[in-house]
Amino acid sequence: DAEITQSPRHKITETGRQVTLACHQTWNHNNMFWYRQDLGHGLRLIHYSYGVQDTNKGEVSDGYSVSRSNTEDLPLTLESAASSQTSVYFCASRQGENTGELFFGEGSRLTVL
Amino acid sequence: AQKITQTQPGMFVQEKEAVTLDCTYDTSDPSYGLFWYKQPSSGEMIFLIYQGSYDQQNATEGRYSLNFQKARKSANLVISASQLGDSAMYFCAMRGFNQAGTALIFGKGTTLSVSS
Numbered sequence: 001d002a003e004i005t006q007s008p009r010h011k012i013t014e015t016g017r018q019v020t021l022a023c024h025q026t027w028n029h030n031n032m033f034w035y036r037q038d039l040g041h042g043l044r045l046i047h048y049s050y051g052v053q054d055t056n057k058g059e060v061s062d063g064y065s066v067s068r069s070n071t072e073d074l075p076l077t078l079e080s081a082a083s084s085q086t087s088v089y090f091c092a093s094r095q096g097e098n099t100g101e102l103f104f105g106e107g108s109r110l111t112v113l
Numbered sequence: 114a115q116k117i118t119q120t121q122p123g124m125f126v127q128e129k130e131a132v133t134l135d136c137t138y139d140t141s142d143p144s145y146g147l148f149w150y151k152q153p154s155s156g157e158m159i160f161l162i163y164q165g166s167y168d169q170q171n172a173t174e175g176r177y178s179l180n181f182q183k184a185r186k187s188a189n190l191v192i193s194a195s196q197l198g199d200s201a202m203y204f205c206a207m208r209g210f211n212q213a214g215t216a217l218i219f220g221k222g223t224t225l226s227v228s229s
Contacts, residue, residue, distance in 0.1 A: 009205040017193050033216055042119075042204060050215075058216065090158065092217075100165075100208070102217055104158035 003027075006091050006105035014113055019078040021108045023091030031094040032074040033056075033102065036087040043090065047075055079086060081112045115140045117205050126195050127228055133180070134190040134223045136205030145209050147188040148217065149179065152171035152202040161203075164188060195227045 004025040013019050023032065030051045035043040045058030047066040055066050063085060065077045078085055089110050092102040116139040126132040138147065149161040164172045164179045172179040180189040188207075192199055202224050206217040 031160075031215070035219075040221060041217040045143050045216050045218070050199040082211075088156070092158075100163045102149065102158075107156050 004091060004103055006089075006107045006108045007074055008108060009106065010109045012111045012113065013081050015081060015083060019081050019082050019112075021076045021078075021089055021091075021110070023074045023105060024072055024074065025091075025093045026072065027093060027102070027103070029093035029095050029103075030071065031091065032068070032078070033092045033094075034064070034074065035090045035092065036085075037059065037090060037107070038087050042087055046076065046089075047074075048096045078110075081110075083112050086110060086112045115142070115207055115209060115218045116126050117218055117220035119205055119223050120203065121223045122221075123224045123226065125226050125228065128197060129194050131191060131193045132195055132225065134192070134203050134205075134225065136204075136220060137181075137186060137187045138207050140207065140209060142209035145207055147179065147181070148206040148208075149188075149190045150204045150206060150219075151179070151199075152204065152222075153198075156200070158204075162190070168170050194227075195225075197227050197229060200225060200227045 007022045021039050033048040034046040044060045049055050051066040088107050091105040118137045145166045147164045151159040162174045164181045176193045178191045199201045202222045204222045205220040208217050
């Protein structure tokens, strides 16, 4: 079955380290998204991509970057991790702009000490 | 700018009762979509129901229905005959259909607790 997977599922890192969270989907979806979930804030959009070589900033993009070199993957990089980036990160994908629902990965819990 | 507001941090209901989770939205897009997602304690995001802004009928999916009141900009989720397995966090979300607004914007969520 087609799916969307995130790795690692859990990670602990130190302040200042570079961290990359992987997201891989096998649906061949064009649209991919990264969100972070924090208590009291719901899900907030970090970055998104509508296709290969396309990336866009979301509401809370500072300190994060993404790249889209193929359809299947949208890795999220924290260049210099900060304690404020401790969160649960969700990757999601959607087939096209005129369809609705997002398909979510299982989430990656990141702790920055 | 688009905005979703969920004013109920927590809701409590007994099994077999109906419950309404509130959601109001704000957008300048003439065409938009509204969604509800469920997040159980295991953490995954589960899509429940979708309503398009031009849909004439309120959306229904099994025990879930979306009470869409366009003039009031509300999109409340109604769960009929609550079950213990309905205990979860529920998120309302919206997307526009212009290039800048096709990502989903989420509310802060409502925690639903169902007791026996």
